[in-house]
Amino acid sequence: MHDLRRQALESGKTVSRKARSRQVSTASSKANSTLNSPAHSRANSRNPSRHGSDDEEYLSDGTAWSTNSIDDILNGDDVDVPVDAWKNELSLRIEQIVDRKRSSTEGRADSLSAYAHILMARYAKDDIEARMSELLPSILRSIRAETNERETVAALKALAVTTVTIDSDDIYDTVADQLKRTISDSSSIQTKISAIHTLGVAAFFGGTSEEEQEDVMTFLLEIVESDGFSVDAHDEGSVVIAALEEWGFLATDIEDIEEATEAAMEAFVEQLQSSDAGVQIAAGENIALCFEKSYTPREDDEDVSEENVDSEDEDQPTRGDKMVKRYTVWRRPDQLLHTLDDLANVSARSISKKDRKQLHSNFADIRNSVEKPTRGPKYSTALDQETGRYYGGGRMKVKINHNVEVRIDKWWKLQRLNALRRVLQGGFTHQYDENEAVSRCLPFSMASKR
Structure with missing residues (x-):
């Protein structure tokens, strides 16, 4: 029995919020340095897959980030920023990234952080497309050299947001081998985590075939099955969580996952016994996704x-x-439902109050979907007194603007939303408005008007 499964996890520190207003002059250096600093282990932070209020997101590396803070920095009401100021800053940062001879390790880390920060907040495909022949090799060199953790993680985040911005069919082939080497060989756990997430983004947005996506899913599943041992990160819960999350993200893009389901379910069910609440929840969400995908609409x-x-x-x-x-997704559904019931009602004092709350909330939904796979997350069986109908799904929503909202009523939608938020952070809603690669991932509905 691995260490992750020996005892219930005690939670650690509460993650503080970023300051909501900053001077523009510091946004590209000091603020971005903080944003890209090594994060706490997922085992000691709020699980990012759980959605709290709309004004605060918890990212995969445990960093808290205000939804509005990126726009506050670039075009806040309290500062006078010319419309093209961010373009000038972006151009400057690209020059600093590609001109490696004149840069230091810390300088490159600052520039990569600022570059990624701007791309999260503004759709800049036209501004970076012509520089890709210089930009991509330079980013990869920072990843390959792994001079220090800060530069490497900043480069990985820059690569991920660049991939979503460019939406090119050529990126995956260029970056995949290096990302897999970094995941396997890096001595930094945070670097491994960032590389796993970047690999998932590259496999989804970077121009892969379904076969290549399945190969990446197999690579990620080996990490889960071995508790991280396959990439020299044995019993590192945060690495296992990242692999689980990206497996689920890529699975949403595979039309038929029947062939992959049996081996995957073995690993996911085993991880329900983890001592890390984040691992349990990520595994549970993938289980719910597998059940959901086992049903398709009946033909006429x-x-x-x-x-x-x-x-x-x-x-x-x-x-x-x-x-x-x-x-059939799982050969012992009754036993699985019993396990999910236990997690939805866990009361052990050895588990922190925060983790118990997360387990209760998430596994109530997961159990509901395993029992009835046509019901997605946050499905309510409460009756509407006016209509006499169940409230049903769709209670989880993301408002994009006054007229558009995304209803998260399916597990595949939740997986994609979480993945996009990991990459784009507080810039998600702006990117959804401007970037077709983002908006096509999640269907929208017109907001009801009162």
Whole structure:
């Protein structure tokens, strides 16, 4: 039994919030240095997959970041910033990144941090596309050299946000081998975590075939199965969490994951016994996703057994398409439901109050979806007194602007939302408005008007 499974995790420090207002002059150096500093272990921070209030996000490396703070820095009401100021700053940072002969390790780290910071907040494809032949090799050199952790992590974050911005079919082939080497060989746990997340982004946005995505999922699953041992990070919960998260993200892009499900479910169910609440929750979300993907809409002329047919709400079949169970996800569903019940009601004093709350909230949803896979996260069986119908799914929403909101009523949507937020942080809503690569990941609905 590995160390991760020996005892319940005690949570550690509370993550502080970033200052919401900063001077523009410090945004590209001091603020970005803080943003890219080595983060606390996921085992000692709030789990990022859990969504709290709309004005605060918790990232995969444990950093707290205000949703509005990036725009406050670049175009805040309290400072006078010319419209093109960020473009001039971006151009300067690109020059500093590509001109390695005149730069120091700390200088490159500052420039990479500022560059990524601007790309999160502003859609800058036109501004960086012409420089990619210089920019990408320089970023990769910072990753490959691994002179220090700060520069390497900053370069990995810069690569991830560049990949989402450019949305090119050529990036994955250029970066994949180096990212896998960094994950396997780096002596820095934070570097491994950042490289895992960047690999997931490259495999999703960088121009891969389904076969290549499945290869990356296999690589990530080996990390989960071995508790990190396969990449020299044995019993490092934060590394396992990153692998779980990116496996789930890539699985949303595979139409049929039946073949991969059996081996993956073995690993995910085993990780439910982890002593790290973050590992348990990430594994549980992947389990829910696997069950959700085992159902697809029934074709008009399809003749199937009624026992394999379900609707989004069996008591009100007119509210959703009939869904058909295509394969068995797990051979011992009763045993799995019992385990999920235990996690949804865990009361051990050895588990911190914060972790107990997260386990209760998330595993209530996960259990609900395993029992009835057509129900997504935050599905409510409470009855609306006016309509007599279940409130159902869609209670989790992300407001993009006055007219557009994203309803997170499926596990695949939650996986993609979490992945985009890991990369774009507080710039997510702006990128959703401007960047087609982001908006096509998540369908939107027009906000209801009162």
